[in-house]
Structure formats: C-alpha cells, structure tokens
Amino acid sequence: xxxxxxxQEAEYRAKARAWLEDNAAEYREPPETAWKLDEFxxxxxxxxxxxxxxxxxxxxxxxxxxxxxxxxMQSIIYxxxxxxxxxxxxxYSIGLGMCIPTVFTHGSAEIAERYVPKALVGxxxxxxxxxxxxxxxxxAGIRTRxxxxxxxxxxxxxxxxxxxxxxxxxxxxxxxxxPSVPKHKGLTMFIVDMKAPGVEVRGIKQMSGGSDFNEVFxxxxxxKDTHRLGDVGNGWKVALTTLMHERLAVGGKPRHAPGYETxxxxxxxxxxxxxxxxxxxxxxxxxxxxxxxxxxGIKLTQMRALSALSRGQMPGPEQSISKVVVAKxxxxxxxxxxxxxxxxxxxxxxxxxxxxxxxxGSYLGAAGLRIAGGTDEILRNIIAERxxxxxxxxxxxxxxxxxxxx
Amino acid sequence: MNFDFSDDAKALGExxxxxxxxxxxxxxxxxAMASGAPDxxxxxxxxxxxxxxxxxxxxxxxxxxxxxxxxxxQLAEAAGAALAVVPLVSTLLATEALLIAGTEAQQxxxxxxxxxxxxxxxxxxxxxxxxxxxxxATTASGHTLTGSKAPVPDLPxxxxxxxxxxxxxxxxxxxxxxxxxxxxxxxxxxxxxRHGRLTLANTPxxxxxxxxxxxAWLDRAAVILAYEAxxxxxxxxxxxxxxxxxxIAFGQTIGRYQGVKHKCADMFIKIELARAHALHGxxxxxxxxxxxxxxxxAARVASLDALSFTAEETVQLHGGIGFTWESDCQFYxxxxxxxxxxxxARGWWADRLVRALELRNRAAA
Ligand SMILES: Cc1cc2nc3c(=O)[nH]c(=O)nc-3n(C[C@H](O)[C@H](O)[C@H](O)COP(=O)(O)OP(=O)(O)OC[C@H]3O[C@@H](n4cnc5c(N)ncnc54)[C@H](O)[C@@H]3O)c2cc1C
Numbered sequence: 001x002x003x004x005x006x007x008q009e010a011e012y013r014a015k016a017r018a019w020l021e022d023n024a025a026e027y028r029e030p031p032e033t034a035w036k037l038d039e040f041x042x043x044x045x046x047x048x049x050x051x052x053x054x055x056x057x058x059x060x061x062x063x064x065x066x067x068x069x070x071x072x073m074q075s076i077i078y079x080x081x082x083x084x085x086x087x088x089x090x091x092y093s094i095g096l097g098m099c100i101p102t103v104f105t106h107g108s109a110e111i112a113e114r115y116v117p118k119a120l121v122g123x124x125x126x127x128x129x130x131x132x133x134x135x136x137x138x139x140a141g142i143r144t145r146x147x148x149x150x151x152x153x154x155x156x157x158x159x160x161x162x163x164x165x166x167x168x169x170x171x172x173x174x175x176x177x178x179p180s181v182p183k184h185k186g187l188t189m190f191i192v193d194m195k196a197p198g199v200e201v202r203g204i205k206q207m208s209g210g211s212d213f214n215e216v217f218x219x220x221x222x223x224k225d226t227h228r229l230g231d232v233g234n235g236w237k238v239a240l241t242t243l244m245h246e247r248l249a250v251g252g253k254p255r256h257a258p259g260y261e262t263x264x265x266x267x268x269x270x271x272x273x274x275x276x277x278x279x280x281x282x283x284x285x286x287x288x289x290x291x292x293x294x295x296x297g298i299k300l301t302q303m304r305a306l307s308a309l310s311r312g313q314m315p316g317p318e319q320s321i322s323k324v325v326v327a328k329x330x331x332x333x334x335x336x337x338x339x340x341x342x343x344x345x346x347x348x349x350x351x352x353x354x355x356x357x358x359x360x361g362s363y364l365g366a367a368g369l370r371i372a373g374g375t376d377e378i379l380r381n382i383i384a385e386r387x388x389x390x391x392x393x394x395x396x397x398x399x400x401x402x403x404x405x406x
Numbered sequence: 407m408n409f410d411f412s413d414d415a416k417a418l419g420e421x422x423x424x425x426x427x428x429x430x431x432x433x434x435x436x437x438a439m440a441s442g443a444p445d446x447x448x449x450x451x452x453x454x455x456x457x458x459x460x461x462x463x464x465x466x467x468x469x470x471x472x473x474x475x476x477x478x479x480q481l482a483e484a485a486g487a488a489l490a491v492v493p494l495v496s497t498l499l500a501t502e503a504l505l506i507a508g509t510e511a512q513q514x515x516x517x518x519x520x521x522x523x524x525x526x527x528x529x530x531x532x533x534x535x536x537x538x539x540x541x542x543a544t545t546a547s548g549h550t551l552t553g554s555k556a557p558v559p560d561l562p563x564x565x566x567x568x569x570x571x572x573x574x575x576x577x578x579x580x581x582x583x584x585x586x587x588x589x590x591x592x593x594x595x596x597x598x599x600r601h602g603r604l605t606l607a608n609t610p611x612x613x614x615x616x617x618x619x620x621x622a623w624l625d626r627a628a629v630i631l632a633y634e635a636x637x638x639x640x641x642x643x644x645x646x647x648x649x650x651x652x653x654i655a656f657g658q659t660i661g662r663y664q665g666v667k668h669k670c671a672d673m674f675i676k677i678e679l680a681r682a683h684a685l686h687g688x689x690x691x692x693x694x695x696x697x698x699x700x701x702x703x704a705a706r707v708a709s710l711d712a713l714s715f716t717a718e719e720t721v722q723l724h725g726g727i728g729f730t731w732e733s734d735c736q737f738y739x740x741x742x743x744x745x746x747x748x749x750x751a752r753g754w755w756a757d758r759l760v761r762a763l764e765l766r767n768r769a770a771a
Contacts, residue, residue: 001408001409001410001411001412001476001685001688001689001692002407002408002409002689002693003407003409003689004407004408005407006407009407260763261767264760264763264764264767279760279764282753282757285756285757285760286753286756288760288763289703289704289707289756289757289759289760290756292700292704292759292760292763293679293683293704293707293708293711294679296683296686296704297679297680297682297683297704297708298679298682300409300682300683300685300686301678301679301681301682303407303409303682304409304410304681304682304685306407306409307407307408307409307410308410310407310408318674318678321674321675321678321679324675325675325679377664377668380664380667380668380671380672381664381667381668381671383671383674383675384661384667384668384670384671385667387671387674388647388670388671388674389647389651390647390650390651390661390662390666390667390670391651391658391659391661391662392662393662393664394658394662
C-alpha cells in the first residue's frame with residue numbers, strides 16, 4: 001500500500017507543477033481584497049486561455065474537441081496541483097464541469113464542434129439553468145415551457161439560483177415540452193444563448209453578502225431545434241448526465257474553508273471560558289479531534305476513491321458522503337471557532353480580525369454549500385437508496401400526467 | 407496511488423468472512439451466551455489455527471507466515487463482523503507486542519506456539535478503576551508484578567498474558583505465564599465474549615520492551631481494534647438495512663421513511679470515515695510512518711463513534727423486537743461496550759490525537 005503516484009502519474013504531476021510554478025506565480029497567495037466582478041472575469045479568462053494553450057483544460061475530453069484525451073487521474077492530479085495556488089477558475093467550474101460534458105454527450109457533432117472548443121479556451125462562459133422557484137430538489141417539477149414553432153422552439157418561464165448567469169454567454173436549460181405526460185417524461189433540454197432577446201438576468205443578493213446567483217426570466221426566447229440536447233421528451237435522461245458530473249464536481253472542500261489546523265491555531269491564542277488556553281480545555285480538544293476525523297477522513301476517503309480510479313474503476317455514489325460531511329463540518333467548525341473567539345468572532349469590517357473574517361466567510365458560505373448541488377437530505381437519500389438499496393421515497397405524483405398532479 | 411489493501415490481504419479477508427459466515431455469527435453467539443461457559447469455541451479455534459490465521463503475522467523464522475499488518479486488520483474486521491467466540495483479535499494484538507518488543511529469545515520461545523494455535527496469548531490492559539494507559543496501578547518490582555487486571559477479554563482459557571504494568575520509567579509491557587497467576591471469569595455487559603480477572607501478587611513476569619514500545623504497541627493495537635469495531639458496526643448496519651427493507655408500517659416498508667433512511671445513511675457515512683482513518687493507520691504501520699500515532703488515534707475514535715452510533719440505532723430501528731432478548735440487536739449493542747472498553751477510553755484517544763497533531767505542528771513550525 002502506498003500514497004505514491006505511479007511513474008506515469010508522477011511524471012505528469014512534475015510537469016504540471018513546473019508549469020504552474022512558471023505560470024501561476026502571481027496566484028500563490030489569495031488576493032488581499034476580493035476582485036470586483038469585471039476583474040474576476042477578465043482574470044478568469046486570461047487564466048483559462050493560458051491553461052488551454054498549455055494543454056491543461058478538458059484533460060479527460062475527446063481530442064476531437066480540443067481535449068487532451070487523458071484519464072481522470074491526470075485531471076485530478078492537475079486539479080490537486082492547481083489547488084496549491086489561488087488562480088481564478090471558479091467561473092468555469094459549472095460550464096466545464098457539468099454543462100459541456102452534457103453538450104458533447106447529447107448534442108450533435110456540429111453543435112459540439114461549435115461550442116466545446118470555445119468553452120475550453122474560456123472565450124465563452126456557461127451556466128446551468130435547472131432550478132426553478134418551485135422545483136429545486138424536486139427538479140423534474142420544472143414549469144418553464146418550450147413550444148415548437150417550425151424549426152425553432154419558444155421558451156417561456158423562470159429559473160432561479162443560476163450561478164454566474166450574469167457572466168455567462170450560454171446555458172443549458174431544462175424545459176417542459178409536454179405537460180400531459182408524467183413529470184419525468186415531458187422534459188426536453190436545450191442550449192440557450194444568454195444574450196438572446198427575451199432572456200433577462202436579475203442578480204440575487206445572497207445571505208453571505210455576495211451575488212453569485214440569479215433569477216433568469218425567459219419571455220418568448222427562440223432556440224433553434226439544432227440546439228436541442230437529446231430527443232424531445234428525453235430531457236430527464238440528459239439532465240442526469242449533468243447531475244452525474246455535478247456529483248463528481250462538487251464535494252471537495254472549498255479552498256478557503258477552515259481545517260482542523262485553523263481551529264487549533266485559534267484555540268492556542270484564545271482563553272477558554274473556564275480559564276487557561278482554550279486548546280487545553282477538554283471539550284475544545286474533543287471538538288478538534290472531531291474536526292480532524294471529518295476533515296482528514298474525507299481527504300482519505302477521496303484517496304481511496306482515487307486508488308479505485310487509478311485502477312480503472314469508477315468511484316461509486318459513495319462519493320456523496322463527501323459533500324454531506326464537508327459542508328456540515330465546515331459549518332460546525334466555523335461556528336465553534338467563532339464561539340471560541342467570543343465577541344471578536346462576531347465583529348466585522350474595519351474593526352474585525354482578518355483571520356476571524358475568513359471564518360465568518362466560511363460560516364456564511366457553509367449554509368449555501370449544504371444546499372447547492374443537492375441538499376444534505378437529498379444526498380442522504382442517494383446514499384440510502386443507491387448505496388444501501390433502501391426503497392425510494394413515495395412519490396404520489398410520479399405516474400400522473402404533470403398537468404393533473406396536485 | 408494505491409491506498410488500498412493488497413490483493414493477498416483482501417483474499418484472506420474474504421476467506422475469513424466465508425468461514426465465519428458458516429461457523430460464527432449470531433447463532434453461535436447466542437449459544438455461547440446461553441451456555442455461560444467461560445471458554446471459547448475450541449473447534450473453530452482449531453480450524454482457524456489450521457488455516458494459518460494465528461500464524462499470519464508471526465515471522466517465518468518462528469513458524470509463521472510473515473504477513474503484513476494488513477492481514478491482521480482483515481482478520482480483525484471479519485472476526486468483529488461475526489462476533490466470533492474465539493480469541494483471535496487478542497492473539498493478533500499479543501503478536502504485535504512480541505513483534506515490536508520481544509527479544510529474539512522471547513520470540514523464539516513464544517511465536518511457534520502462537521503460530522500453531524496451541525499457545526493463546528492475550529493482552530491484559532484494563533484495571534479496576536483505571537481508564538487511561540497513563541494511570542497503571544499494577545506495579546513491577548524486579549521481575550514480578552502485583553495488581554489486578556479486569557475485565558480482560560479472552561482471558562479464561564488463555565496461557566499467556568501481555569500485561570501493562572508501571573515501572574520506574576513509566577508503564578510498559580510484561581509477559582505473565584498464566585499458570586503462575588489467578589484467573590477468574592468476570593461477567594460483563596458482553597454476554598458472548600469471555601472476559602476474566604487476573605490477580606497478580608508478586609507473580610513472576612518477563613519484561614517485554616520499554617515504555618516507548620508500550621506506546622508503539624498501543625498505536626498498532628488501536629488500528630487492529632478499529633477494524634474489529636468497523637466489522638461489528640458494518641454487520642449491525644447490514645442487518646438493519648435488511649430489516650428496513652422488509653418491515654412494513656403504515657402500508658409501506660419502513661426503509662421508505664427518511665427518518666429511517668437517513669439514519670442508515672449516517673451509519674454508512676460514519677463507518678466509511680472510520681474505514682478511511684483505519685486504512686491510513688494500516689498504511690502507517692506498514693511504512694513505519696511518523697504519522698502512525700495520529701492515524702491510529704483517529705482510527706480508534708472514528709471507529710468507536712461509528713460503532714456506538716450504529717449499535718444504538720440498530721436497536722432503535724428494529725423497534726420493540728429490537729429490545730427483546732430474542733433479537734440479535736443486543737449482541738451489537740453489548741459488543742459496542744466491550745470494544746469501547748477494550749483499549750482506553752475514547753476521550754483519551756481523542757486527546758492523544760490532538761497531542762500528535764500539536765507535535766506535528768510544532769515540528770513543522
Ligand atoms: C449557492 C447556490 C448555488 C446554486 N447554483 C445553481 C445553479 O447554478 N443552477 C441551478 O440550476 N441551481 C443552482 N442552485 C439551486 C440548488 O440546486 C437548489 O437550491 C437545491 O437543489 C435545493 O432546492 P430548493 O432550493 O428548491 O429547496 P427545496 O427543494 O424546496 O428544499 C427545501 C428543504 O426541503 C428538503 N427536501 C426537499 N425534498 C426532500 C426530500 N425528498 N426528502 C427530504 N427533504 C427534502 C431539502 O433538503 C431542504 O432542506 C444553487 C443553490 C445554491 C444555494
């Protein structure tokens with residue numbers, strides 16, 4: 001048993017590391033103040049283009065679309081190396097992680113040729129238009145409609161929580177094309193131009209203060225039939241491709257999330273409620289141990305999955321445990337750390353402590369992390385049903401025509 | 407990267423699971439519970455010895471198979487899952503002690519018997535009134551020990567005890583021939599596994615390594631015991647999941663209810679996290695990595711957390727039947743206590759983990 005790369009993996013890692021040393025030097029440290037949107041987009045595009053030129057984008061994608069045609073291990077190795085820096089790559093995570101694999105799996109050859117290379121270079125940004133005000137966890141409950149008109153479709157409806165819609169050029173959108181059949185059956189997916197007439201993006205301010213997600217309104221938006229992904233009425237299956245990629249893309253620990261080290265450092269510096277350095281208090285040590293169990297446990301679980309991957313096996317839905325544990329652990333650790341810091345843990349702005357500000361950011365961000373990409377509850381269902389084989393939830397609307405269901 | 411058991415170790419684990427599925431499990435456990443006899447399943451023990459499991463870690467030079475710690479862990483997991491009424495895990499732990507701390511002469515003297523199953527050696531760690539390895543009341547004076555050890559798993563029927571006792575430099579391990587000592591059965595919450603009390607009164611003993619070796623043994627023992635706990639927890643989870651698929655309430659199987667489903671998912675999550683830490687522990691034994699202390703402590707804490715949660719919710723999810731004498735739930739519920747008491751309290755290990763992390767931080771700074 002070893003934690004080492006195979007010789008080929010080691011060679012790939014060494015090359016990637018050397019390239020990053022030369023090209024990502026300016027991102028060694030996080031920015032002092034968060035980038036404004038324009039600067040973030042401009043930096044993201046420049047960084048993506050640089051990666052593309054060096055062959056570090058679309059690592060597992062077919063060569064025909066400008067990918068590298070390599071295995072998942074190479075992609076993960078590059079990701080591990082890049083995560084040692086603070087380069088801006090989040091803008092593309094949804095497009096490259098989820099949308100584009102759906103496009104080249106279900107779109108025509110012409111469509112793939114048109115869109116995949118531009119997404120890879122970073123010229124075009126993509127978003128995922130799935131959730132609606134009344135269809136989140138219950139994604140198949142969407143109401144946004146598409147009606148065929150000659151060789152075009154007309155889309156009307158509303159999406160919500162669409163990350164980076166305000167910065168996107170294109171999106172993949174799930175629509176209802178036949179409300180007279182059960183809800184999973186009458187769906188169809190399209191590629192939509194976010195700059196097309198009738199698309200309106202309204203920013204939503206998040207609880208955490210940022211505005212990364214949006215409402216998106218469609219009013220008579222016209223999409224060519226060539227931009228359909230998969231067959232009419234087969235949108236649920238297409239969406240599952242996206243969701244499968246989402247399961248692989250989410251789940252890791254966010255780069256700025258505190259680890260048990262953060263908790264230890266803080267506990268060394270503050271006093272325990274009963275006196276003495278907090279780190280010497282029994283309950284504090286228990287919490288640190290628990291954080292380590294979760295935090296390091298997920299890292300090690302991922303290494304087990306990687307070992308399977310490196311033998312050519314697919315990691316299973318077991319990976320769903322990662323997001324449940326990461327998001328909740330991040331929330332618990334941040335909240336405990338802020339507790340330890342007493343009143344200081346809750347002062348923000350110019351009077352606040354920059355180290356504690358990071359924890360405050362994690363505390364707020366964790367609340368969203370527990371929801372985005374599948375809630376804790378939905379992921380537990382997935383573990384129970386797909387891993388442990390327990391029966392699915394009762395779904396009273398499952399076989400009823402969508403427009404007849406309550 | 408190959409963060410996984412070797413194929414050989416996995417094959418041995420499969421073999422063990424198969425044999426235990428035939429010969430151990432809750433039916434023999436129930437028989438053992440009913441009989442109340444203070445001894446273990448001698449027939450199964452002979453079979454195990456024949457298959458070479460007792461010889462797994464014993465060096466080839468001393469009649470063993472010279473396998474790695476991975477094999478011990480696979481065996482411990484299978485034994486834990488089967489609630490097997492044999493002193494296999496105790497033997498594996500005693501073997502580690504002799505491997506770490508035994509002199510050439512001690513190894514030559516004891517290993518051949520351990521390897522062929524004729525010499526049963528068990529660690530005796532617990533003491534009445536003590537919950538941490540730092541507060542050992544049994545004392546060494548010259549080459550004799552005085553004190554009392556209880557409850558000691560698998561003690562009745564054993565020949566040799568590996569005893570923790572305090573000397574001038576701190577606690578360390580000693581070998582006691584049980585012919586020289588008083589052994590009595592002790593009743594415990596675990597009605598299946600046999601436990602005993604060892605009374606030492608100026609009893610002859612051989613030193614087995616120094617205090618540092620004792621600490622090193624605690625780490626290895628924690629990893630092996632983590633696998634035993636993971637095995638027990640997984641078996642309880644499997645039984646619960648099966649029950650949830652068949653028991654009907656309000657017109658549907660209870661496994662459809664999320665209150666039930668999510669508890670099962672949480673069992674899985676806790677067990678998988680424990681597995682990851684335990685595997686890290688085995689890897690560190692294998693490579694003699696400096697991270698062994700932290701990995702072992704984490705494996706211990708994570709596995710006990712997984713086990714107690716699973717054992718408790720196993721009874722709960724079986725409902726009224728789960729609380730009956732007739733149900734198998736009690737075996738896991740009771741065993742959870744036994745395994746928690748088998749090697750220092752959870753809190754002590756959590757503290758040891760943080761201590762190891764502090765040391766590493768200091769080294770890195
Ligand atoms: C930061 C962030 C970014 C996002 N980005 C995108 C994006 O880019 N594109 C996109 O399409 N969507 C995006 N989403 C939406 C996200 O996918 C949904 O918010 C999520 O799936 C939950 O849906 P909901 O908000 O409608 O909550 P609901 O589904 O209404 O859930 C409400 C509560 O009910 C629980 N619940 C619902 N169903 C069940 C069930 N069967 N069993 C048990 N409990 C249940 C949930 O767990 C939750 O606690 C984003 C969300 C966030 C927070």
